Amino acid sequence: MxxxxxxxxxxxxxxxxxxxxxxxxxxxxALPAAARALLALLxxxxxxxxxxxxxxxxxxxxxxxxxxxxxxxxxxxxxxxTAVLLNFRGYDTLLEMxxxxxxxxxxxxxxxxxxxxxxxxxxxxxQLPRLLAPLMVLVAGYLLWVGAxxxxxxxxxxxxxxxxxxxxxxxxxxxxxxxxxxxLRLAALLGVAVFALLGVAVVLLxxxxxxxxxxxxxxxxxxxxxxxxxxxxxVILAALFTGGRP
Amino acid sequence: xxxxxxxxxxxxxxxxxxxxALIVHAHLLRKVLALNVMSSGVFLVFIGLARRAPVEGSxxxxxxxxxxxxxxGIVVAVAATGLALALIVRLRSLTGRTFLGGDKGD
Numbered sequence: 001m002x003x004x005x006x007x008x009x010x011x012x013x014x015x016x017x018x019x020x021x022x023x024x025x026x027x028x029x030a031l032p033a034a035a036r037a038l039l040a041l042l043x044x045x046x047x048x049x050x051x052x053x054x055x056x057x058x059x060x061x062x063x064x065x066x067x068x069x070x071x072x073x074x075x076x077x078x079x080x081x082t083a084v085l086l087n088f089r090g091y092d093t094l095l096e097m098x099x100x101x102x103x104x105x106x107x108x109x110x111x112x113x114x115x116x117x118x119x120x121x122x123x124x125x126x127q128l129p130r131l132l133a134p135l136m137v138l139v140a141g142y143l144l145w146v147g148a149x150x151x152x153x154x155x156x157x158x159x160x161x162x163x164x165x166x167x168x169x170x171x172x173x174x175x176x177x178x179x180x181x182x183x184l185r186l187a188a189l190l191g192v193a194v195f196a197l198l199g200v201a202v203v204l205l206x207x208x209x210x211x212x213x214x215x216x217x218x219x220x221x222x223x224x225x226x227x228x229x230x231x232x233x234x235v236i237l238a239a240l241f242t243g244g245r246p
Numbered sequence: 247x248x249x250x251x252x253x254x255x256x257x258x259x260x261x262x263x264x265x266x267a268l269i270v271h272a273h274l275l276r277k278v279l280a281l282n283v284m285s286s287g288v289f290l291v292f293i294g295l296a297r298r299a300p301v302e303g304s305x306x307x308x309x310x311x312x313x314x315x316x317x318x319g320i321v322v323a324v325a326a327t328g329l330a331l332a333l334i335v336r337l338r339s340l341t342g343r344t345f346l347g348g349d350k351g352d
Contacts, residue, residue, distance in 0.1 A: 029272045029345060039269060047262040054254035054291070061298035063309035071256035080310035081317065089314060096318045103325035107332040111339070155317055233321070241334060 050244055076218025078149035085153065090211040094199065097192045097229060100236045108245035116169035116194045116242060126173045127165075136164045144230050148219070154191075154226035158233025165238025180246040184235065191232030195225050253294025260287030272345040274334045278327060285323045289316045 031039070068080045068088065069162040075083035085093050147153030168175065182196075196223055199211040208214070213221045264284030268277055296312040338344050 029347070031270055036270060039266060043262045045264045046265070047258060050258040050262065051255055054251055054258060054295075057251070057254070057295065057298065059248060059250065059298045060300035060307070061295070061309070063296070063299045064311045065299035065307070065309040068310050081313050085317060086312035092315070092318050094320055099322050100325045103329045106329045110329075110332045139333075146352045153317075155321055185350045188275070237324070237328075240325065240332075243332050 072214040074218070076213060076215065076220075076222050077147075079147060079151070079153075082147050082150070082153050083221070086225060087213055087218060090195075090199065090213075093229075094192070094195050094211070097098050097195060097232065101188060101192055101234065103241055104236050107243065111244040113242035113244035115170075116166070121170065121172045129147050129167050129173055133164050133167060136160050136167075140164075140230065140234070144226055148223070154229040155233060157226075158230040159237060161230060161234025162237025162241070166233060166241045169238065169242060184239065184246065187235040188232055188239065191225075191229040194228035198225060198228055209240065250294045250297045254291050257287040257290030257292075257294060260284070260290060263287075273304065274330075274337070274344050274346065278330045278334070281318075281330075282327060285319065289319055292316045292319075 047120060065080075068084060071088070072078070072080060072083055075087040077083050077087070087176055137160075140157040142155060143152040143160065144157040147151075147156070202208045202221075203213065205214055261284050264280045264282075264287060267280035267283065271277060271280065292312040293316055296309040297307065299307045299309040334344060
């Protein structure tokens, strides 16, 4: 990425002008009151149109609930949302993992991580991870497992793991040196890689198609993918929080 | 007014309020927040309208497909927010500004 030359001698990061209020927006950029009022009227009209659209919807709706319930037995899981996410609409979830990865690549290409702790963490925050982190990891594992038959799953579990990462970062816990290197990149990639590899591998089975899990193997395949996805989501969310590449 | 319709209307109101804030505020952080309010509104519409599924015996009358889409949408919204915040931080460290425009010839 080409960086524009900095005025103050090519340092990596330009020191912002501290004489101005940080992030202040000049007054002339604000919309005049008349324009705001006009805009508010416009938005009211827009809301009216949208509300009419909602009110004109038929009820009960011709949704896909019946179709999902009909094929739930062949999906390998007992919870309809998990079945839709990882079986019936697997492409959505695969590409969603790709979006997460792309966002991470985008954030990493924008700048370096500046560390989470802007100020020294207090005694409470320093001790909190010792108490909470193991519990959060445990709950993440539970959520992953319970997702097969009740609300839960890889995304809920992954966001909890991401929370563990953020908590550790905020409390100033030093991470082991290896955690910043290839291990971090591999962990971020794991979800997409496992999902895509398994999704392609099932083509080799008799009358296989991409991402079409055979019912006999579906439970194991979905659990494997969810495990990898959980790890990747947790790592990516925590890495996004640090705001740059390590 | 049934429950799905009520939540649909609340979601639409959030979308419209977010859109208003998105246009009115120049500060990029406020714009990101406005976009998040808008996406929350869309999620609420999806979740609310998912309850319009026909009741069949003991099966819950909820359409799981919109719910799964919202789960996908939340993750995408979080990722996009993270990227947007990183871009704002970068813009500020390069120019000291947290709003768009203001370049020469703007």
